[in-house]
Amino acid sequence: MACSVSEPVSSDSSKSFRRFKTKFRKHYGTRYAEEEEYSNPSIYALRAYDAASTVAEAMDKSPANATSKELFKQILSSNSEGLSGRIRFRNTTLLKHLPTFQVINVVGKSYREVAIWSPQLRFMENSNRHEGENTTFGNMTMKELGPIYWPGGLQTVPKGWTSFEFDEDKPLKIGVPAVVPIGGAFNQFVKVSYDQGINGSYVTGFSVEVFEAVVKRLPYQLPYVLVPFYGSYDDMVEQVYSKGLDAEVEDTEIMAYRYQYAEFSQPYLESGLIMVVTAKPDKSKERWVFLETFTRRMWLITIAMQTFIGFVIWLIEHAENPNLTRFGAVLWFSITVLFFAHREPLRSNLSRFVLAPWLFAILIISASFTASLTSMLTISHLQPSVSDIDTLLRTNASVGCNGNSFIVGYLINVLGFKPKNIRKIDSINDYPDAFRNGDIQAAFFVVPHAKVFLAKYCKGFTMTGPTFKLGGFGFVINSYHFPYTVDFPLMNLL
Structure with missing residues (x-):
């Protein structure tokens, strides 16, 4: 299989880069000897090195008794050339320089370098970049830079679905979660209902609407059928892996451990893990x-x-x-x-x-x-009953979460909660009663679910504590038998 991909290009000709690359390959080869051929530092390694170097440089310039605010101010004043590019801040945000990408053509287990591309210079030949020529390549096209080899040895761009033979009577099976409790866990994203008129089920929800919008943007017709699935999210991901389903459409969180079973589309919704607790009016502030x-x-x-x-x-x-x-x-x-x-x-x-x-x-x-x-009196001053997770852990407090999601394992393996202190709650409507009866002192949701919960039960609850960043919501795909993964980045256009 072959494809054209782009990767950020660093200043690999500088002395500092060569010194870092030598040390990186040495340490990487010592720890992972079997992966020596992949030991070149990626752009993420360069950025991590630049981040650590910037902090270290700021600490050297700051006095020994400097506060965290003074150190932060010193970091924001940084203006230097790092391995991944210029390091400079404006309004506490790192200024993004125009990236340069190296276009490579993957052919089987090898690849060939095709060109260099940047927003300013457009395409230019890889050899000319090292020679420092940068004036005559703005009008070059991919055709002038040589052929691109596509799957099957083709030199023309595949047309997607039309290049495959398929049976219209066997559409793709797209799994959707069919939640058993009435009211569902969070059926605002995916809801399976039964219609006696058609003697069948129909599926609605935000995630389904996003998927349908993506399919409409495809340059070919994609026949599919939404198949209700009764089970946990992880069970459905495994069904995609075992080819019981071709893909799944739901509010699935992109997690690292799920990549061993399937691949994900681009995230269509940002997410993170957040804590929701009861709240009381703060009389002292009022x-x-x-x-x-x-x-x-x-x-x-x-x-x-x-x-x-x-x-x-x-x-x-x-x-x-x-x-x-x-x-x-x-x-x-x-x-x-x-x-x-x-x-x-x-x-x-x-x-x-x-x-x-x-x-x-x-x-x-x-x-x-x-x-x-008048404006302040119309805004309620709420005080969360629990301010942080450490308080819950220290007091062995009970917490609630969706029993069919990854959150149970995350609370145990990452945050350190005891399994006996975790209450699995199946429906969004059961959380207020669990709080009211004292069964739980806090509930953990992904951020989109937390917003839905607070929109429905806005009185007496609030989000608190840090947000643990996650991969976001994405569609699950089996790349081994689902040949259309390349089209799913269209979701970036939504």
């Missing part, structure tokens, strides 16, 4: 919420200006106005002015001239205070 309407600096400036205006008016009025001769009367005057409730008459025009602009400023400040306070 009592002092009015202080949050302005910043501390604004409060101090307002108080200082009010005191200053009162003192100036006292200097002007105390000789002629018997109502403002004592300090207490002036202080009371300063307070009542804030509410436009002052009754002490001013006898000097100079006092009125000083007070008039301040009254206008007070009007603006009062309106801003009222608007900010």
Whole structure:
């Protein structure tokens, strides 16, 4: 089999790269002697090395007693040339330089280098790149760079499905999860319903709609049938491996251990593992919420200006106005002015001239205070019952999750929960009762499921703790007997 692929190209001619490559191959060959031919560092190894070097360089430039914020600031000021490209930050984000890709043509177990491609220079021959020529290759096409060998020795691009013989009476079997409990685990993504009118089942949900949108973009007709599957997600992946199914469409999390059974399409939804707990209104914050309407600096400036205006008016009025001769009367005057409730008459025009602009400023400040306070009071201040996972582990608390998903194994093997403390919950509707009855103190969902849960039960629950990054939702494919994997990156266009 042969195909054209692209991989990022690093500055492999530099002295630092050659030194790193020599050390990398030496250590890699010592640990994995049987894989010596694959011991060249990939772009991910170069990026990992650059990340470690950037942190080490920032630590060297920082004082010994530097705080984490000072070290972070030093890292953001980095501006150097790494093995994977220029390292420079803007707004705490690494600036992405225009990548350069090496196009290779895989033929069987070997490959041939075809060209170099970049957004600026377009295609250029591999040999010319090393010679430093970069001015005459912007208009080159793949045809000018030589032939590409496709499966079967063809030099023309395969047309996909039309290049295979198939039986229209035997469409592809696409598995979908048929959840047994009424209400389902999260049937917003895949829901199998039975229709007595047609004496059969029909499938709906977000994941199914994404799959159908992808199929419509294919340049050929793809006959398939959605087959309900009763079992866990891992069981369905194994069915794809054993050729009981050609593929599966569901909210399947892309996990490393599942790659031994099948391959995945490009992720169509980002995901991660998150904790959901009960939440109560934070009464302490509600009592002092009015202080949050302005910043501390604004409060101090307002108080200082009010005191200053009162003192100036006292200097002007105390000789002629018997109502403002004592300090207490002036202080009371300063307070009542804030509410436009002052009754002490001013006898000097100079006092009125000083007070008039301040009254206008007070009007603006009062309106801003009222608007900010109203906005804050409409937003509930919730305090999660459990703030982190360490608290759950330390107290041997019970947690809940979908019993048919990978989360059970993740909680045990990665986060360190005891199996006896994990409650398997089949339906989204059972979680509130489990919280209410004290059966669980927290629930773990993938982020899309957590958002669905909070949208349905928004009162009294909140997400908390860190999000453990995962591979995202993807479709499962058996590449050994499903010849259309190449078309599934079309999902990037959705």
